[in-house]
Amino acid sequence: MENCARxxxxxxxxxxxxxxxxxxxxxxxxxxxxxVQRVYDGPLCEACLQEIQKAVQPVTVRDLSxxxxxxxxxxxxxxxxxxxxxxxxxxxxxxxxxxxxxxxxQRHITLHILQNQDDSVRRTSLRAIPAAAFNFEIISNLSTLxxxxxxxxxxxxxxxxxxxxxxxxxxxxxxxxxxxxxxxxAAFCRLFGGDFWAMGLVCVATFVGFLIRQEMSLRRINHLAxxxxxxxxxxxxxxxxxxxxxxxxxxxxxxxxxxFLIPGVPLINSIIDLLEGYVLIGIxxxxxxxxxxxxxxxxxxxxxxxxxxxxx
Amino acid sequence: xxxxLIYTLLGDAFFAAVAALGFAVISNPPKRAILIxxxxxxxxxxxxxxxxxHTSLNLPTASFFAAFTIGMFSMLAAKLIHCPAExxxxxxxxxxxxxMYAYKTILSLLRFMEAKTPQLQQQLVVDIFQNGxxxxxxxxxxxxxxxxxxxLFHKQSFMMTRxxxxxxxxxxxxxxxxxxxx
Numbered sequence: 001m002e003n004c005a006r007x008x009x010x011x012x013x014x015x016x017x018x019x020x021x022x023x024x025x026x027x028x029x030x031x032x033x034x035x036v037q038r039v040y041d042g043p044l045c046e047a048c049l050q051e052i053q054k055a056v057q058p059v060t061v062r063d064l065s066x067x068x069x070x071x072x073x074x075x076x077x078x079x080x081x082x083x084x085x086x087x088x089x090x091x092x093x094x095x096x097x098x099x100x101x102x103x104x105x106q107r108h109i110t111l112h113i114l115q116n117q118d119d120s121v122r123r124t125s126l127r128a129i130p131a132a133a134f135n136f137e138i139i140s141n142l143s144t145l146x147x148x149x150x151x152x153x154x155x156x157x158x159x160x161x162x163x164x165x166x167x168x169x170x171x172x173x174x175x176x177x178x179x180x181x182x183x184x185x186a187a188f189c190r191l192f193g194g195d196f197w198a199m200g201l202v203c204v205a206t207f208v209g210f211l212i213r214q215e216m217s218l219r220r221i222n223h224l225a226x227x228x229x230x231x232x233x234x235x236x237x238x239x240x241x242x243x244x245x246x247x248x249x250x251x252x253x254x255x256x257x258x259x260f261l262i263p264g265v266p267l268i269n270s271i272i273d274l275l276e277g278y279v280l281i282g283i284x285x286x287x288x289x290x291x292x293x294x295x296x297x298x299x300x301x302x303x304x305x306x307x308x309x310x311x312x
Numbered sequence: 313x314x315x316x317l318i319y320t321l322l323g324d325a326f327f328a329a330v331a332a333l334g335f336a337v338i339s340n341p342p343k344r345a346i347l348i349x350x351x352x353x354x355x356x357x358x359x360x361x362x363x364x365x366h367t368s369l370n371l372p373t374a375s376f377f378a379a380f381t382i383g384m385f386s387m388l389a390a391k392l393i394h395c396p397a398e399x400x401x402x403x404x405x406x407x408x409x410x411x412m413y414a415y416k417t418i419l420s421l422l423r424f425m426e427a428k429t430p431q432l433q434q435q436l437v438v439d440i441f442q443n444g445x446x447x448x449x450x451x452x453x454x455x456x457x458x459x460x461x462x463x464l465f466h467k468q469s470f471m472m473t474r475x476x477x478x479x480x481x482x483x484x485x486x487x488x489x490x491x492x493x494x
Contacts, residue, residue: 079339084396134339136403140395141342171340184334187327188407191357255412262411265339268402271455293411297418304419 005042006052032056035155056157059096061123063156065113067163068093068100069127071142072109074167077132080139081269082278088146092159095149106284133171133217134265141166174214181260182207189256197247198256201238205257209234213261224295231258231299239307254303261296263289317366321358328357328407336403345400348389353404356382360408372449375408379457387461401458408454413447 004011026049028036035056036044044052068089075085082104093100093113103110108128115121145162148154154162186203194202213230217223238257241250270285332353336346360378363369369377386401420439427433 081398136339136341136345136399138340140345140399143396144394172337177337180334180337182334184331187330187334190327191324191331191407192412258415259411260335262409262414264335264406264409264411265402267409267451268405268455268458271451272459275455275459293414294418297415297422300415301419301422 002043004045004048005040006044006048009045011043011045026050026053028053031058031155035158038152039158056155059156061098061113061115061121064093064096064098065111065123065125067156067160068113069109069111069125071163072102072104072111073127073129074132074163075139075142076104076109076129078136078138078142079134079265079269081272081276082281083273083276084139084143088143091146092149095153096156104278104281106281106288135171137169138166141169178207178210178214181210185256185260188259189253192252192256194249194252194256195247197241198249198253201241201246201250201253202257205234205237205253206260208237209257210260224291227261227292227295228299231261231296232302233299234258234260235300235303236306239303242307242309258296258300261292263292266292321362324361325354325358329354331407332357332404335406339403341399341403342395344393345395346403348386348393349400349403351404352382352385352389352400353407355385356404357407371446372453375450376453376457378408379405379454380460383458383461386458387465397462405454405458408450410447410450413443413450417444417447 002011003009026046028049032052036049036052071092072085072089075088076082085104086102089102089111090100097116098113099116100114101112106129108126110124110126112124113122142163145159145166148162149159182203185206186199189199189202209230212233213226216226216229234257235254238253241247241253247253266285266289270282270289273279273282273285275282329350333346333350336349341349356378359381360374363374363377364371367374382401382404383397386397386404389395389400390397417440420436420443424433424436424440427436
């Protein structure tokens with residue numbers, strides 16, 4: 001008695017050919033057999049074979065276009081520069097014998113997809129890019145997936161399966177992130193010449209500020225408000241050093257306490273896009289990043305107003 | 313190189329690595345990439361520190377060379393662990409992002425509106441330009457420096473995540489572009 005390689009239920013002993021999808025009960029076509037051979041190395045039960053027969057179908061332009069839009073919008077939401085999205089989508093489409101043209105804006109992607117051999121098979125669709133937190137792991141894994149599609153000629157069903165597995169992977173625990181960001185900003189304070197008092201203050205200020213940012217983001221509060229409030233709270237805590245003149249460099253603590261909020265990755269992406277000719281989206285990203293920096297300054301200037309000082 | 317200089321550089325490298333590590337985990341990188349980006353940040357930031365204190369280079373130029381070094385090493389690392397190069401090169405740039413200059417620009421702008429005397433206004437205009445241009449130039453220097461290796465090795469740079477080696481004719485495109493069919 002062996003177990004089914006897919007659902008782990010016991011499966012009755014079958015003639016040799018069954019594992020390759022040649023069983024008498026369920027007839028699989030060539031693409032489906034290739035899929036079974038590539039993915040499973042044991043016998044499969046009849047129910048699973050039927051599911052595979054239903055799911056692994058010749059690709060239609062509609063399914064492919066929907067998948068590519070999911071792929072592209074997820075990638076854009078994960079914080080990648082535009083040319084990588086265009087290349088990866090083209091690569092996957094090419095492995096199915098299609099070519100694509102894309103228009104990418106800050107909030108939307110328009111994808112035009114066209115079969116190489118028959119230009120009457122084409123489709124144009126538009127999809128909004130969902131607001132998502134940056135996720136470099138998704139970028140890395142989805143790029144690998146696009147090469148696998150290219151090299152192994154994966155079926156759309158497999159692509160979907162792997163795509164879903166990639167996007168549902170858990171993030172690094174938020175408490176780890178909180179602790180590491182606090183240490184990072186303290187180290188950053190040191191790079192600006194802060195002493196140990198300043199580093200300690202910045203560590204506490206960042207801890208509280210970032211915690212507030214996490215909590216407010218979870219409650220889906222407007223992200224500009226989140227930035228103003230976290231910058232204000234973090235700088236208020238750091239300003240205790242100026243007020244009580246702790247150590248020799250309280251000003252440095254005040255100045256670096258808000259730097260954990262600086263949107264570094266959007267700034268880098270915006271300039272890469274500008275340099276690679278995606279000028280519109282480059283400018284949109286720069287404007288977004290600038291807006292966030294203005295919010296940080298507003299939060300900080302509120303603290304300075306309360307302290308009654310301009311010196312930083 | 314004196315011993316003090318080496319200690320200073322090592323200290324700078326260490327704190328830059330901690331900073332890069334913490335700022336990197338915000339964007340959830342793959343676990344195998346985190347340490348590499350910290351290492352690259354240490355090399356880059358220490359190099360920038362050395363160039364600024366011991367040569368006549370200014371902040372943007374030193375940032376450019378530091379970012380270029382990070383870019384070269386990130387290509388190597390990308391080849392080794394099959395990740396896109398920007399997965400570690402971007403986080404390792406984060407400690408060098410001119411965030412403080414950027415928000416000081418905005419703060420000076422805010423102060424300019426309430427400045428009463430022409431002397432103060434002049435001082436603030438200088439501040440605005442000084443900080444604003446510094447952050448602009450440093451940002452461009454960082455990004456051009458880090459992506460220069462990508463342009464130099466253009467073809468390789470997009471294949472870092474490929475797990476298979478391309479093998480001969482078998483894996484060639486089956487579907488060529490059929491321009492005649494249109």
